[in-house]
Amino acid sequence: MNIQRWIARREPNWQRLDALLRQLEHKGLKSLNAGEIREVASLYRSVAADLARARTQQVGNILIHNLQSLTTRAYTQIYQGSRRQEWQAVWDFYLWGFPAVIQQTFLYIATATALFFVGLLVGWWYAWQDPTFMSLIVPESLISQVRDKGELWMGSIVGVEPLASSGIMINNIKVSFAAVAGGMTAGAFTTYIMVFNGLLIGAIATLVSQNNLAYPFWAFVFPHGALELPAIFFAGGAGLLLAKAILFPGKYRPRDALKFYGSQAVQLVFGIVPMLVIAGIIEGFISPNPIIPDPLKYLLGLGLFIILVIYCNRKLTSANS
Incomplete structure (x- = not known):
């Protein structure tokens, strides 16, 4: 595998995921539209595969470290974001849903x-x-x-x-x-x-x-x-x-x-x-x-x-x- 050519081909995805993650980390989930949220999930899977390949090909510790950091950040946002949404749903139910069903x-x-x-x-x-x-x-x-x-x-x-x-x-x-x-x-x-x-x-x-x-x-x-x-x-x-x-x-x-x-x-x-x-x-x-x-x-x-x-x-x- 030509390492430099592989990096050049994959690097736009890494940069795009990094940009979306920065937006998520600073402005929250509501700052992304539905398409961008799906894109984060897709890029996370793609970069995780890149990390696995980089480790087997021994492309260099710095690149592996950067990909590891990127996948960790993406994992945190995807799964903690999901948990935040679940807690938000619980909060909304007790704030609005339960009184509404009592009335109904x-x-x-x-x-x-x-x-x-x-x-x-x-x-x-x-x-x-x-x-x-x-x-x-x-x-x-x-x-x-x-x-x-x-x-x-x-x-x-x-x-x-x-x-x-x-x-x-x-x-x-x-x-x-x-x-x-x-x-x-x-x-x-x-x-x-x-x-x-x-x-x-x-x-x-x-x-x-x-x-x-x-x-x-x-x-x-x-x-x-x-x-x-x-x-x-x-x-x-x-x-x-x-x-x-x-x-x-x-x-x-x-x-x-x-x-x-x-x-x-x-x-x-x-x-x-x-x-x-x-x-x-x-x-x-x-x-x-x-x-x-x-x-x-x-x-x-x-x-x-x-x-x-x-x-x-x-x-x-x-x-x-």
Whole structure:
């Protein structure tokens, strides 16, 4: 191989890649058009092949070093740029996409929420009317602790906050995912989860009220419940979306309906995971903390809920403006 002739033939590609990389490094990916981005990828492969050939032909350490530097820079821009785009997509989803899908699926979320509150009211009413009903819903050990000892059960979290917090996160995520997957039973299991959780909260609310512990109980629930309960409602809405695709595909074929409504359900799932993680941290470290005054816990819960409502509405308005 004539080294000088080979270098003269290949050098314009190296110079072109170097120029594009300098533009990328100083002005970012947005400074290139689609054709130039494809050109960078093509030139990277070409120069990488040139580097391999230069090493086998022993063309000289300086040229090999320069080609190595060029391919390293190109690799960094291509693959780190791809990762930057992925992170940008994640950021855009939580900034705009998640609030938008909440608005688009509000009817299903509202239905899931209504099922929960129907269960809550039924549980509250029957627990007041029939003491035996409570024992069917609430664990006997919890009833005994509240009635016999006159104390709530949250104190067991204090001292083991990291372990409790991770356990709470896992449990809440499992419940939410079950509510979503329940949509594949035509919504029957989703409905059961929403109603049963409402029955449980309603019966517990009666239990603590009967034993004059309602104020500290709700002080415990408010901080994390401001995110945890809406996340479960969103999960229930996702499950009902899947049920809609199965039972009432409308103008879509069943397979296409599952793809369409399933896509919205998946977006809801992606959105609720951070909510449940944050709620788990609050429930593990803040909600049961005896040092934090109860009024402050109520204010925290109220503040988080207001922020969530603003987030779900303001972002969609901003995105459309």
